[in-house]
Amino acid sequence: MITKNLANALSDIGFTYADGEKSASAHCYAVYGGYLVSAYEDGGKKKAYFSFRFNENEENAIKRYDMSEQFSAETEEFEVTDYELGEDGLKVVCGGSIATFLKLIDKCVSMLIEHDIKGVEYCSSCGNKFGKRKPKKVTYGCDEHLMCERCAIEALEEYNNAKTESAHKDARVLPGIIGSALFALLGSALFIAMYWWLCPAVMGNGTSDIRYIVCAAGAVVAALAFVGYRLFCKKISAAAYISVSVFSLLFTAAGQYLGSVLLFLKINPSGTVYPCSALSNKAFWLIHLRNTIPADAADQFADQSGVFYKLLAISAMFAAVCAAILLLSLRDKSIARKEPLKVETISVASSGPKEEQEDAE
Numbered sequence: 001m002i003t004k005n006l007a008n009a010l011s012d013i014g015f016t017y018a019d020g021e022k023s024a025s026a027h028c029y030a031v032y033g034g035y036l037v038s039a040y041e042d043g044g045k046k047k048a049y050f051s052f053r054f055n056e057n058e059e060n061a062i063k064r065y066d067m068s069e070q071f072s073a074e075t076e077e078f079e080v081t082d083y084e085l086g087e088d089g090l091k092v093v094c095g096g097s098i099a100t101f102l103k104l105i106d107k108c109v110s111m112l113i114e115h116d117i118k119g120v121e122y123c124s125s126c127g128n129k130f131g132k133r134k135p136k137k138v139t140y141g142c143d144e145h146l147m148c149e150r151c152a153i154e155a156l157e158e159y160n161n162a163k164t165e166s167a168h169k170d171a172r173v174l175p176g177i178i179g180s181a182l183f184a185l186l187g188s189a190l191f192i193a194m195y196w197w198l199c200p201a202v203m204g205n206g207t208s209d210i211r212y213i214v215c216a217a218g219a220v221v222a223a224l225a226f227v228g229y230r231l232f233c234k235k236i237s238a239a240a241y242i243s244v245s246v247f248s249l250l251f252t253a254a255g256q257y258l259g260s261v262l263l264f265l266k267i268n269p270s271g272t273v274y275p276c277s278a279l280s281n282k283a284f285w286l287i288h289l290r291n292t293i294p295a296d297a298a299d300q301f302a303d304q305s306g307v308f309y310k311l312l313a314i315s316a317m318f319a320a321v322c323a324a325i326l327l328l329s330l331r332d333k334s335i336a337r338k339e340p341l342k343v344e345t346i347s348v349a350s351s352g353p354k355e356e357q358e359d360a361e
């Protein structure tokens with residue numbers, strides 16, 4: 001987005017409007033000081049993007065360090081709230097007025113020239129010189145990139161592939177759902193293993209109740225459900241949110257229940273170890289689900305279901321919190337790249353080199 005005031009100020013220094021004035025990707029761009037510069041506003045901040053090639057090598061690492069140092073020293077004056085110097089360009093975010101923003105653009109250009117960064121004569125993707133062929137202006141959202149014909153076609157193909165791929169991925173959520181269930185099942189097994197081996201070992205003397213700590217395994221079940229989904233399906237859709245949360249809770253509850261029943265074989269109020277054959281008795285399975293103790297005997301036996309539901313609630317809470325954290329961490333990334341890509345041929349020969357010479361003097 002861009003406001004009229006900023007657009008007017010920018011057009012005074014040679015910028016032109018790209019896109020419709022009212023569209024969300026409306027922005028201005030120009031070949032300015034020998035660089036293709038895009039400018040726009042986002043969330044009340046002014047942003048500028050300078051397209052160039054900045055290959056990762058030793059010499060450039062020094063330049064990058066040098067420029068970062070220089071930037072940090074100037075951020076206050078130009079009200080720079082953020083900047084990013086990458087291999088294919090520089091992005092600066094300014095929280096100041098239009099005048100400050102324009103000064104910042106000039107400052108960036110002079111800094112780029114000072115560090116001998118290759119501008120409009122070179123492709124911002126492969127770094128090759130354009131020569132006689134006109135370069136292509138490739139637009140990602142509000143950022144304009146200058147590329148040679150070959151790189152522009154590659155970028156376009158890559159974009160189209162990614163688009164069809166993501167459409168394709170939509171249809172294949174089933175492996176993700178199955179993966180999520182299978183991994184969550186492993187989490188249930190962890191519950192059972194802890195109840196079967198760890199709890200009797202620790203609780204054998206009757207002094208400590210480790211079952212409340214075992215409840216934390218609910219978080220492990222949620223993490224496994226999440227990993228299982230991500231392994232088999234990269235695309236994040238409603239299916240991911242539903243299956244990870246449902247399986248987290250379902251398999252936590254299952255693990256908690258089966259674990260409690262099995263532990264009851266080994267440790268129970270009567271103090272005897274029940275034989276495994278007790279499991280064939282339906283009543284044995286119900287002990288944890290409902291209070292089976294008759295009212296007149298209530299003072300002689302502890303109600304197992306009360307403890308079980310308490311443990312179930314704690315472990316479900318662990319699972320829910322862990323699943324929520326993991327799923328929310330995905331949101332930002334899945335929204336990120338949805339901008340359309342456009343390719344246009346532009347001429348930079350007239351203004352580019354001339355301005356560069358002027359500035360170099």
Ligand SMILES: [Zn+2]
Nearest residue numbers: 123126148151
């Ligand atoms: Zn190229």
